[in-house]
Amino acid sequence: MNSNFNKPKGFGEILDQTFKISKYKFKDFFFILLLLVGPIYLLQAMIELAAGKSFIRQEGGGGAWYEEMIRNMEMSEEVSLSSNLAADIGILFVSLLVLFTYPVAQAAIIFGVNHINHNREFTVSTIVKQAFGRFFPMIGSSLLYVLIAFGIIFGFTMTGIFTSVLVFAIDVIAGIIVSIVMTASLLLIGAFLLTRWSFFFGSVVLDKNSPGLTRSWRLSKGRTFKLMGLYIIFFLITTSIGVAIELSFSAFLGNSVLLGLIVSFTTLFTTLIMAVGYAVMYLDLKVRHDADDLRELIDDYHIG
Numbered sequence: 001m002n003s004n005f006n007k008p009k010g011f012g013e014i015l016d017q018t019f020k021i022s023k024y025k026f027k028d029f030f031f032i033l034l035l036l037v038g039p040i041y042l043l044q045a046m047i048e049l050a051a052g053k054s055f056i057r058q059e060g061g062g063g064a065w066y067e068e069m070i071r072n073m074e075m076s077e078e079v080s081l082s083s084n085l086a087a088d089i090g091i092l093f094v095s096l097l098v099l100f101t102y103p104v105a106q107a108a109i110i111f112g113v114n115h116i117n118h119n120r121e122f123t124v125s126t127i128v129k130q131a132f133g134r135f136f137p138m139i140g141s142s143l144l145y146v147l148i149a150f151g152i153i154f155g156f157t158m159t160g161i162f163t164s165v166l167v168f169a170i171d172v173i174a175g176i177i178v179s180i181v182m183t184a185s186l187l188l189i190g191a192f193l194l195t196r197w198s199f200f201f202g203s204v205v206l207d208k209n210s211p212g213l214t215r216s217w218r219l220s221k222g223r224t225f226k227l228m229g230l231y232i233i234f235f236l237i238t239t240s241i242g243v244a245i246e247l248s249f250s251a252f253l254g255n256s257v258l259l260g261l262i263v264s265f266t267t268l269f270t271t272l273i274m275a276v277g278y279a280v281m282y283l284d285l286k287v288r289h290d291a292d293d294l295r296e297l298i299d300d301y302h303i304g
Contacts, residue, residue: 007287008284009280011226011229011230014230014277014280014281015230015233015277018273018277018280019273021276022272022273022276024116025112025116026272028124029109029276030268030272031124032105032112032124032127033105033271034268035124035128036101036102036105036128037101037102037105037268037271038268040095040097040098040101041260041261041265044094044095044260044264045257048260049257053255053256054254054256054257055256056253056256056257103138103142103201104128104135105131105271105275106201107130107131107134108124108127108131109127110201110202110206110275110279110282111127111131112279113276113280114279114283117283131205134204134205137204137208137211138204138205140210141212142201144211145198145201145211148197148213152190152193152194156186156190159182159186160183160186163178163182164178164179164182192224192225192228195224195228196217196224197216198216199212199215199216199219199220199282200215200216201278202216202282202283203215203219203282206282218289219282219286219288219289220285234273234274234277237270238270238273238274239270241266241269241270242267242270245262245266246266249262249263
């Protein structure tokens with residue numbers, strides 16, 4: 001495959017490259033996710049079955065498809081209210097395991113895309129082994145990023161609420177205007193900061209730079225809003241796929257274990273696209289940054 005990584009890419013080229021690589025190495029990358037995350041989804045399904053949840057829910061009654069969907073949703077609420085607390089705790093614990101296996105799967109995919117970048121062959125076992133070699137730096141850096149994200153979200157939320165309440169107490173119209181402006185501004189600033197730091201993971205995995213936040217800040221300089229746009233596009237694509245699958249099957253399966261499995265394994269597919277997209281974006285930032293560094297060296301040489 002001609003990876004075409006050696007030159008900076010535009011918005012559309014990154015999307016095109018992402019889908020080409022996803023198709024080209026779908027079997028390998030999906031197997032990695034299936035191997036590392038799939039068993040957790042199966043264990044979750046087993047806990048739900050043990051708690052008395054139906055494997056396949058087929059409610060009778062006839063009627064139009066949308067009436068059947070509403071009926072199944074109502075049954076879903078009843079099942080959720082009557083669920084076993086111990087089972088809920090078990091599912092929560094099992095779900096937390098994904099926080100440790102997903103970074104390994106994403107790192108393995110990043111290594112795989114990087115091998116494609118250098119036109120090197122690789123095996124699933126090789127890149128998974130490489131990913132586990134960066135396990136503790138990945139987990140530590142990811143926890144730090146989550147704490148920073150929580151701090152930004154919590155701090156901005158409190159700031160927005162306090163300011164809005166204060167202005168509302170003075171004037172209602174002004175309070176509405178300030179609330180809208182504050183909300184939009186804080187969302188934009190928060191998204192900007194989190195995007196600038198979001199490439200820490202690629203730095204930890206490929207560059208062995210932990211926690212990678214400073215490296216990410218430098219790499220994303222001058223590209224932040226385009227990167228935010230790419231994140232939004234990938235989010236819309238993957239969310240649309242997930243929602244379409246869930247709505248299609250929930251009309252017939254209700255809140256069954258089988259529906260949960262279908263949705264979970266659909267998530268593996270959308271996760272693959274996101275992971276490949278992230279890797280392509282990170283490698284593109286590296287190409288641009290290295291090119292800028294080279295130009296600076298040439299300029300310094302001519303000045304000297």
